[in-house]
Structure formats: C-alpha cells, structure tokens
Amino acid sequence: MTRETDSAFGPRRGNRVRRRLDGGGVAVVAAGHSGRADTADFVGQLGFDGFWFEGEHGPATWDAMGDVSRACELWGMAMMYRVRTLEPSLVARALTLGAHGIVVPQVQTAREAAELVAAAKFAPQGRRGVSRGRRSYGVRDFFEGENADTVLVVQLEDPKGLANIDEIVEVPGIDVVFVAPNDLAQAMGHQGDPGHPDVAEAIDHAVSRIADSGVAAGTFCAPGQVDRFVSLGARFLYTSYDNWIVEGARQFQAELDLATVPGGGSPTAAIVS
Template sequence: MTQGPARGNRVKQRLAAGETAVVVAGHSGTADTADFVGQLGFDGFWLEGEHGAVTWDRVGDISRACELWGMAAMYRVRTLEPSLVARALTLGANGVVVPQVRTAEEAAALVAAAKFAPAGARGVSRGRRSYDRPGFLDEENDQTVLVVQLEDPVGLANAEEIAAVPGLDVVFVAPNDLAQAMGHQGRPDHPEVAEAIDGALTRIAAAGTVAAGTLCPADQIGRFTSLGARFLYTSYDAWITAGARAYRDALDSAQAPR
C-alpha cells in the first residue's frame, strides 16, 4: 500500500514562501459555504469557534470541503485551552487561532498544545487527516498553522517577544478588540488605534520570524501590505451587502416613474 496524500495547507505554503495568504470568514459555519467559497481562490477558510456557530461536530465536514479546493481550515478556539487546540486539529483543522494573547509565555503554551513531541506536548490523537499517512506525527508538526491574536495594549507592547516564540506562524493584530481596549469602542479607525495597529504590524514584520496579520477589508489592502502584513483576514459580509444593495438599486431604478 502506498502512503496517502499529505493534504497540503496553502496558508502554510504561502507564508513559508514569503507570500501573502488570505483567509475568508465563514460565519455560517457549514461545509456548503466552504465549498462555495473554495472556487473563489482564497487560501484559507476561517471557522469561528469563539463567537460563531461552528460546533465540534461540523469541523470534520467543513475541513473536508476546504480540502476539495486546497484551502486551509483555520479554527478559532474560544480561549487558550490545550484540549480545545488539540481537538480542533484532531477533527481536521489545518490551523488554530487563539484570541487574547498577551505574553510570549501564552504564545509558547499554544505551541506546546498544538505540536507533538519533541516540539510540544500535544496528546497523541491522530484524527482523520492521519489516515494512510505513516509519517503523520512529524508532518503535522511541520504543516500546522498557529496564529495568536493581540487584542490590547499589553499584547502590542510584547509583540516582538511573542513573535520570537518558535513554532508560531502568525501574530495577528485584532483592530476591533484593540479599539475597545484603548477606549475607542467601535472606532478601529480612530487615529490612536490606527497608529497602534500600524506600529505593531511594522514591528512584527520587521522581526522576520513570523507573518504579521490583521483584519483587512479590500480598501485597506494597500495600507496593510505596505506595512508588511502577509496574513489577511476578511469577511464576505461586505460583499453580500454591496451586491444586495446594487441589486436593490437596480430594481428601484427600473421601477421608478418615467
């Protein structure tokens, strides 16, 4: 019997090549949505386990749909708990996102939870992506994408130390939570918040050890990529809204009295 395919992780591949990886949010949390998004050419699909409806029983099917298109399934856990990290990966996620990381010690705890020995202490639970892959344990350590999110000024102050933690792939600046923590609720565009975001991304990128990442709508791509960000998270909500409004406007125009 020959060994099965390694089921590549395009986010990991792009970041390793020094390229930009784009991950799109999948708020509805279904395999059908992932399958539909796959045709659009994104590198990863964000499974929302902190704020959204992606429950554990859906991870297998959603990640399988992602594999049809070569997308990486990125699961955001609700908190830094080793059992949640290991469960997400065992069920089929290609990577894990952890919110509210503030120190290098917390980032190192993510690595320990996600990597098998000797790189970490993840329990030996293989899951579906190990099928017909005798070298899975070593391959998994190499292929998993680990993302930490900085959401307050303490995390930003420790950005370089966090970026230096071996095994991390992305240090992500979360603009909305940062705005709240800085006293500017709902204003990630506030000058103080924007300056903090830009400065953090620049420092993370300059460290050269991980990719800098952030929430990036289409009109901000130039700004963030010029600062060195290479992991861009976006949502399709704005596209649906724009398309729906354009359709409604076209209908209203066609029905207007002449």
C-alpha cells in the same frame, strides 16, 4: 487550482495557508456568519487560501469539524479554527478532528504563545497528546508532517499584547501574530471605531513591527484596505464575505432604483432572493 497529493509526509490535504506563508506570499483567509461545510465548499471556488471556522463567537461545533475541514480540502484550503480560549484540550481536539491551523484570541505574553505551541505540536516541539485523527489516514510520517504543516496564529487584542510584540515574535513555532482591530479599539477606549487615528496608528505600528521581525503579520482586512496592510508587510489577511454580500445587495438595489423609480429614489418592489 489543483489539489496537492504528494509530499515527503504522504498525501497533502489542503493547507495552502502554510505553503503561501512559507513561500513569502500573502495568505487570505475568508470567513462569514455560517459555519457549515457547504459554505466552505462555496468559498473554495473563490480561490482563498483558507476558511475561518469560528469557535469563539460563532456557530462552530465539534461534530461539524470533520465535514468543514474535508470541504476545505476539496479546494486545497486550510481550515483555520479559532478556539474560544487557550485551553490545550481544545487545541488538540480541533487538530485531531481535522483543523489545519489554530487561532487563539486575547494573547498578551510570550508565555501564552509558547503554551499554544506546546498544545499544538507533537514531541519534541510540544506536548500534544498522541491521537492521530482522520488526517493521519494513509499518511506516512504523520507526526513529523503534522508538526510541519499546522499553522499557529496568536491574536493581540489590547495594548498589553502590543507592548509584548518583541517577545511574542521570538516564540518558536508561532507562524502569525495577528492584530485584532475591533478588540484593540475597544481596549483603547474607542469602541466600534477601529479607524480612530490613535487606533489606526497603533495597528499600523504593530503590523510593521511584526513584519520586520520575520514572523508573518496578520490583521482583519476589509475591502479597500488591502494596499494599506500589504504595504505595511502583512502576510495573513482575514476577511469576511459578509462585506461583499452587503456591497452586492446595495448595488442591486441601486440598479433597481434606476430601472424602476423615477429620479432614482428608494425602490418600492420587494427584493426576494
């Protein structure tokens, strides 16, 4: 894995998500419960295209933005920051401090999607306030490059958002339309059960419609679901390392059972990391 250092806009610092999407590939963005730079650094070695920095539900703070985005850049990853709400000042601040892309939750209409573009893009594409930030240092034609490189994701979390897919995908500047399974399940009356047949059908139908439009379709992808979503046309997959920690811990405990407990019962030894 090599760092890209030259472009028409000067040095490129990360954002393999943009290049993966532009090349017609599948971008994978990993996340976990930690919002620290050392976590991004650890995830970087695993070859993912981006790191999800959680500002809606997680521990993301403004003073960590620079360090986390720099850690991502060391590995060529994009730092995708999820804002807590669609507020232009939050979007612009995150980008100025180093985010390579913005994720906005609970989008329901094309008008809201257009508001994200206006907040994230410099003129003439948008109305982002003119503040260069650290990613402008040493970069030629920063404003043009920033507009071209920033990745914008809107999340659809309820039936109203899904009903407006055809209008949302037509908004210029939106790169990914993301279907959020758990929130959709809650909105459809199936809290905690995104695998419910009605919810699964709605997710699959929405992902297919988005993919058919030419805009990248995105969704949460747990282990074992890659074939399902890629076959539907999804090209932005969000996943969490928490799943692999749990799976690895269970496998370790099972091995310990076989090695130490007659009949493979529950281990009596304490497991200490």
